[in-house]
Amino acid sequence: MKQILYIVFILWLGSVCAQNQTEVIFRLKTPDNFTLETFKFYVGVAEDSTKVPEYHLIDLIDGDSSFMVKKGRSFYLLYGTDSLSNVSGAFEGALDPINGMYWTWNTGFINLKIEGNSSSRNKIEWHIGGYRQPWTTSKWIKYAAEQLQGKKLVIEIDVNRLLDQSEVYGTTAMRPTQEAHEIFQSFIACLSVK
Amino acid sequence: MLSRLILIFFGFTLCIVAVQWDEDEVLLASIPDNWPDPVYDFQSHPISKKGFELGRKLFHDPGLSLDSTISCASCHSQFNAFTHVDHPVSHGIQDRIGKRNSPVLINLAWSRNFHWDGGVVNLQMQPLNPIMNPVEMDNTIENVLAYLNAHPEYPSLFYQIYGDSTITTKSFLSALEQFTVSLISSNSKYDQFIKGDVKFTKQEKNGLKLFRKHCSTCHPEPLFTTNSFANNGIPKDTSDLGRYGITMQIEDSYLFKIPTLRNIAYSFPYMHNGSFKRLQDVIEHYNSGIDRGDERLSPVLRNEMNLSDMEKKDLLAFLNTLTDKSFMFNRSFME
Numbered sequence: 001m002k003q004i005l006y007i008v009f010i011l012w013l014g015s016v017c018a019q020n021q022t023e024v025i026f027r028l029k030t031p032d033n034f035t036l037e038t039f040k041f042y043v044g045v046a047e048d049s050t051k052v053p054e055y056h057l058i059d060l061i062d063g064d065s066s067f068m069v070k071k072g073r074s075f076y077l078l079y080g081t082d083s084l085s086n087v088s089g090a091f092e093g094a095l096d097p098i099n100g101m102y103w104t105w106n107t108g109f110i111n112l113k114i115e116g117n118s119s120s121r122n123k124i125e126w127h128i129g130g131y132r133q134p135w136t137t138s139k140w141i142k143y144a145a146e147q148l149q150g151k152k153l154v155i156e157i158d159v160n161r162l163l164d165q166s167e168v169y170g171t172t173a174m175r176p177t178q179e180a181h182e183i184f185q186s187f188i189a190c191l192s193v194k
Numbered sequence: 195m196l197s198r199l200i201l202i203f204f205g206f207t208l209c210i211v212a213v214q215w216d217e218d219e220v221l222l223a224s225i226p227d228n229w230p231d232p233v234y235d236f237q238s239h240p241i242s243k244k245g246f247e248l249g250r251k252l253f254h255d256p257g258l259s260l261d262s263t264i265s266c267a268s269c270h271s272q273f274n275a276f277t278h279v280d281h282p283v284s285h286g287i288q289d290r291i292g293k294r295n296s297p298v299l300i301n302l303a304w305s306r307n308f309h310w311d312g313g314v315v316n317l318q319m320q321p322l323n324p325i326m327n328p329v330e331m332d333n334t335i336e337n338v339l340a341y342l343n344a345h346p347e348y349p350s351l352f353y354q355i356y357g358d359s360t361i362t363t364k365s366f367l368s369a370l371e372q373f374t375v376s377l378i379s380s381n382s383k384y385d386q387f388i389k390g391d392v393k394f395t396k397q398e399k400n401g402l403k404l405f406r407k408h409c410s411t412c413h414p415e416p417l418f419t420t421n422s423f424a425n426n427g428i429p430k431d432t433s434d435l436g437r438y439g440i441t442m443q444i445e446d447s448y449l450f451k452i453p454t455l456r457n458i459a460y461s462f463p464y465m466h467n468g469s470f471k472r473l474q475d476v477i478e479h480y481n482s483g484i485d486r487g488d489e490r491l492s493p494v495l496r497n498e499m500n501l502s503d504m505e506k507k508d509l510l511a512f513l514n515t516l517t518d519k520s521f522m523f524n525r526s527f528m529e
Contacts, residue, residue, distance in 0.1 A: 087315050087316055088316065089316055089318035089319060089364075089367065089368070089371070090318055090319060090363050090364040090367045090368070091364065092362055092363070092364050096362070096363050096364070097319070097322055097335060097363055098335040098336060098339070098363050102319075102322070104314075104319070104322040104323040104326050104327075105309075105313050105314075105323060105327075106313040106314075106439075106440050107313065107314050107315045107316060107319060175442065176442075177442050
């Protein structure tokens with residue numbers, strides 16, 4: 001009997017906690033003729049943009065595309081990684097280099113990795129990173145409390161718009177350069193709350 | 195009689211404790227007072243004896259390479275100041291040839307960047323580069339961790355230090371760093387001369403004078419490097435743009451890291467591409483082998499050195515005083 005009570009209590013506690021949280025979900029808007037093989041990026045969550053955020057590796061093809069935040073409270077997302085984390089020693093969790101989002105030849109995280117194919121476009125291979133000024137590849141965005149009243153906050157990424165950039169920047173980007181910085185800015189511009 | 199025996203026993207025990215204590219302290223005790231502060235923070239990340247020994251075991255373990263044939267020590271041999279001699283550029287697994295000469299591993303705690311192009315800026319993360327480079331160890335982090343976690347000894351060794359027998363990227367790299375950061379060379383004849391413990395010969399003294407006049411801008415005492423990048427007049431090879439590959443700044447093309455000159459007599463061949471076999475050749479290069487009109491040439495090399503044959507020998511004699519045999523043959527670094 002006691003055990004059943006415990007289970008009921010834990011379930012109740014779980015549901016109360018869930019009610020106090022909002023799930024931030026990333027979703028891709030992909031063109032029909034394009035097959036994405038990889039779409040990964042780092043996103044850090046913090047109460048304000050001066051703090052070191054808690055990182056998530058969003059993997060929209062094979063992994064996690066969401067995480068929980070406190071309901072009804074504003075928060076900041078850092079798309080990419082902070083510069084200090086780029087030059088520090090090894091981390092566990094999302095920033096573990098085992099996740100394949102780290103450059104060993106030129107210290108730093110790959111903040112955004114997009115790989116894919118289509119019949120009309122060439123193969124795209126964008127490994128976007130860089131923490132050195134001026135070609136940084138990270139951006140803080142504030143999400144207001146009003147956006148976090150419901151159970152979900154869906155952030156859509158308009159891949160079609162992003163892929164149009166390949167005509168400007170080419171289909172391969174593998175270094176922390178001005179092009180990488182600009183592709184990352186386009187990625188930020190393609191995010192919208194639904 | 196019994197009390198005397200007890201006294202001897204306690205005295206003996208104390209001696210053992212003292213020796214062990216000394217071993218623990220030896221790493222930090224070897225940093226001279228007049229050296230600059232290291233980049234590595236020894237206070238917040240102290241080196242433990244067990245951590246150092248585990249790092250040493252990893253450093254000598256060929257199991258880190260894809261086909262278990264080469265270890266870190268293969269290209270960074272202690273008896274050659276932790277570099278690979280006789281090869282202009284280093285060999286990886288299956289004799290695959292790299293594009294650069296393996297650098298010495300000396301006083302890394304004072305270095306802000308690593309590799310000839312300075313691409314790596316954190317010592318702890320550095321080993322990922324050779325481990326994953328296809329022409330070096332050609333391995334993956336997954337493979338390395340699988341190897342270590344399945345090993346009969348490593349999980350318990352990691353447990354003793356990190357309190358967790360599951361080896362992660364972080365604990366693996368931390369352990370390796372405990373060893374590499376401890377490769378401190380500070381007891382050469384030069385160091386003993388600076389402390390006033392030994393005298394230089396007339397030739398060595400004159401060599402030091404010439405060194406300070408012609409070489410010390412890029413190789414300042416006591417570390418004998420500025421840790422920055424320069425073009426030292428090696429003929430241009432368009433297949434390796436050096437620092438440019440990292441910064442993508444045109445002014446950084448054909449610049450390479452200025453290496454330390456400590457133990458230089460043992461770390462042949464010389465330069466990023468290993469193009470000089472003998473130290474005499476290096477001196478000759480700086481004296482008369484440079485195209486002084488090359489626009490990328492370091493400004494401090496614009497003027498001729500005009501050394502006489504005697505002066506070249508003096509300079510060489512001084513460079514030989516940078517050999518630290520207590521470092522090169524330090525048994526605690528050995529497998």
